[in-house]
Amino acid sequence: xxxxxxxxxxxxxxxxxxxxxxxxxxxxxxxxxxxxxxxxxxxxxxxxxxxxxxxxxxxxxxxxxxxxxxxxxxxxxxxxxxxxxxxxxxxxxxxxxxxxxxxxxxxxxxxxxxxxx
Amino acid sequence: xxxxxxxxxxxxxxxxxxxxxxxxxxxxxxxxxxxxxxxxxxxxxxxxxxxxxxxxxxxxxxxxxxxxxxxxxxxxxxxxxxxxxxxxxxxxxxxxxxxxxxxxxxxxxxxxx
Numbered sequence: 001x002x003x004x005x006x007x008x009x010x011x012x013x014x015x016x017x018x019x020x021x022x023x024x025x026x027x028x029x030x031x032x033x034x035x036x037x038x039x040x041x042x043x044x045x046x047x048x049x050x051x052x053x054x055x056x057x058x059x060x061x062x063x064x065x066x067x068x069x070x071x072x073x074x075x076x077x078x079x080x081x082x083x084x085x086x087x088x089x090x091x092x093x094x095x096x097x098x099x100x101x102x103x104x105x106x107x108x109x110x111x112x113x114x115x116x117x
Numbered sequence: 118x119x120x121x122x123x124x125x126x127x128x129x130x131x132x133x134x135x136x137x138x139x140x141x142x143x144x145x146x147x148x149x150x151x152x153x154x155x156x157x158x159x160x161x162x163x164x165x166x167x168x169x170x171x172x173x174x175x176x177x178x179x180x181x182x183x184x185x186x187x188x189x190x191x192x193x194x195x196x197x198x199x200x201x202x203x204x205x206x207x208x209x210x211x212x213x214x215x216x217x218x219x220x221x222x223x224x225x226x227x228x229x230x
Contacts (some may be wrong), residue, residue: 032216044161044206046219049217104151104168105163105166106216110160111158
């Protein structure tokens with residue numbers, strides 16, 4: 001149980017285009033999901049906290065107009081990288097905390113590799 | 118104060134040996150300390166976690182030792198296997214009930230056969 005999926009697993013796009021990444025909790029509901037980015041051989045950097053039915057909370061230094069987050073349901077959050085540039089190339093990972101549970105566990109998706117040409 | 122410092126950056130251990138990774142934190146309001154394992158190109162997977170009211174937790178070959186007064190915690194991997202070769206991240210959950218995790222810098226473990 002407690003599986004988080006991401007789609008697509010990898011994407012290549014041209015500079016200036018927008019890319020949408022989906023994060024789904026497959027067997028549980030989550031009011032809170034998180035989006036991270038990870039550069040090669042580096043740690044996970046939290047970008048934003050996504051709450052169902054409300055605006056996302058962005059970490060300092062993350063451009064909210066560039067990284068649009070929508071958490072429309074208890075099982076789906078999307079991250080849209082708008083007007084992508086090569087410096088946005090990274091590994092994007094989402095995570096989710098199950099709703100109405102005593103667990104502290106945050107479950108991570110498999111990640112999405114974004115390459116901007 | 119929100120940082121979690123992890124060491125070493127990389128570690129090479131012989132098969133059957135003990136792998137030890139250390140983390141230190143400053144914020145005493147952190148209330149949950151998980152360890153994640155990540156293989157290349159994959160998302161992190163929870164290995165084991167501890168709360169600050171416990172000094173040690175063991176699950177199979179993995180043990181967390183927690184020293185609240187020193188604000189340090191460590192992961193011990195007993196009988197290390199080549200399949201344990203991965204990057205390990207410690208993390209701490211911030212205060213305020215947001216669920217946000219602050220990650221250490223990561224340790225790349227290589228277990229030699």
